[in-house]
Amino acid sequence: MITLIILILFSAFFSSSETGMVAINRYRLRHLSRQGHSGAGRVEKLLRRTDRLLSVILIGNNFVNNFAATVAAILAIRWLGDSGAAVAPVAITLIMLVFAEITPKTYAAMKPERVAFPASLLLQPLQWLLAPLVWLVNGISGLFLRLFGVRTDGAEEDHLSPEELRTVVNEAGGLIPEKHQKMLLNILDLESVTVEDIMIPRNEMIGIDLDDDMNDILNTLRTSQHTRLPVYRGDPNDMLGVLHLRKLSRLLLKEEINKAELMQYTVEPYFVPEGTSLNRQLIQFQNAKRRIGIVVDEYGDVMGLVTLEDILEEIVGEFTSDQAATTNPDILPQEDGSFVVDGSANLRDINRALHWDIPIVGPRTLNGLILEHLQSIPDANISLRVEDYLIEILQVKDNMVKAARVRKKTVDS
Known part of the structure; x- marks a missing residue:
């Protein structure tokens, strides 16, 4: 009887070890191992060859279970006579199922580290002792797997995809x-996300046109809220450089400034292709030691500009603490819960400001979204629905939607 109890305990050990080893969090295990946790180090080493580990566990578990069944049959015949041969299989199955399978495996699934770490103390030497048998069993198993086109000579590493x-x-x-x-x-x-998604469009760029009157240029320099301004001649496509206003602080105190002096403080423009992803552009800004880039299309025409701050705000949100600056002037809340939105407003800005989820695949502005869905330039007082958002066109001018009323559809509406 004592022998049978010991065998059941060993079976429970192997069953719980199998579940604990499989259920353990590999990334937490790796972290603990790097922190010097001895148990985690042993388990990580065992899991490098999962096939060998499982072979050791299954060899031990099957040997113990078969031995336990034999002992149970002998005890049953001794106690019950010939009828014990019929009772033994049923009794040992129930006992093994409850005490050696379900209970230990359930516990191991809930507390894998508590099971796996101490179990590794016994499994590690067992793996060395049973190495010849493990090699034979794995060889036969591998042969059958190869017949079905499954290769076992290389284990896949644990890597997480972005999703x-x-x-x-x-x-x-x-x-x-x-x-x-x-x-x-x-x-x-x-x-x-690409730089085109977050750039300041060309028509909204604030810059210095050297063809303007010098007084107008000085007025722009003194009133600008930006520290860096693009400098061009006549048209943004003729981009000359970027002007850092902090370097002009002393120059602006002079009574007279000419355009040649301004050009001395202008650095060469840094151009960025429109399809560049933000993570790549962030690295390029760092490598080039630049904070502003001029976005160009495949023909070299200027589409807008993107700054390092724009990319960082995509990660951490708005930097400014000025309430006026954080209020989006393109979005005006209405008493009925709707919002009057400028047609040129960026969809990403709308989603961020209102915590909405307007589709941003394709068009980047509200006007572009409306035109894409209608496939024509609409008249005012036309309404449409884009997923859960109701859009009423309020004003159309110069072949584009200038303003629209937008509300999110609720369950009752």
Whole structure:
């Protein structure tokens, strides 16, 4: 009887070890191993060859289970006579199922580290002792697997795809503060967002046109809220450089300034292709030691400009603490809960300001979104629905939607 109890305990050990080793978090295991945790180090080493580990566990488990069944049959015949041969299989199956399978495996699935770390103390020497048998069993198993086109000579490494990492961050819950969680997700989004998505469009660029009167240029320099301004002659396509206003502080105190002096403080323009992803552009800004880039299309025409601050704000949100600066002038809230939005407003800015989820694949402005869905230039007082958003066109001018009323559709509306 004592022998049978010991065999059941060994069976429970092998069953729980199998589940604990498989269920353990590989990334937490790797972290603990690098921190010097001895148990984690042993388990990580065992899991490098999962086929060998499972072979040791299954060899031990099958040997113990078969031995236990034999002992149970002998005990049953001794106690019950010939009828014990019929009772033994049923009794040992129920006992093994409850005490050697379900209970230990359930516990191991819930507490894999508590099972795997101490179990590795016994599994490690067993793997060395049973090496010849493991090699034979794995060889036969591998032969059959190759017949079905499955190769076992190389194990896949654990790598997370961006989408899988996004799922891990989303499911982290309270382990990661909500603000940090959002920043991590924004970093993952940098790969799918291009400079064209966040750039300041050409028609909204504030710059210095050297063909303007000098008084107008000085007025722009003194009233500009930006520290860097593009400098061009006549047309932004004739881009001459970028002017850093801080370097002009002493020059602006002079009574007379000429355009030649301004050009002395102008650095060469840094051009950026329109399809460059934000994560790549962030690295390029760092390598080039630049903070502003002129976005150009495939023909070399200027489309707008992008700054380092624009990219960083995609990760951490708005930097400015000025309430007036953080209020989007293109979005005007209405008493009925709707919003009057400028047609040139960027869809990403609208989503960020209103916590909406307007589709941003394709068109980048509200006007572009409306034109894409209508496939024509609309008249005013036309309404349309884009997913969960109701859009009423209020003003059309110069072949584009100038203003529209937008509201998010609710369950009742």
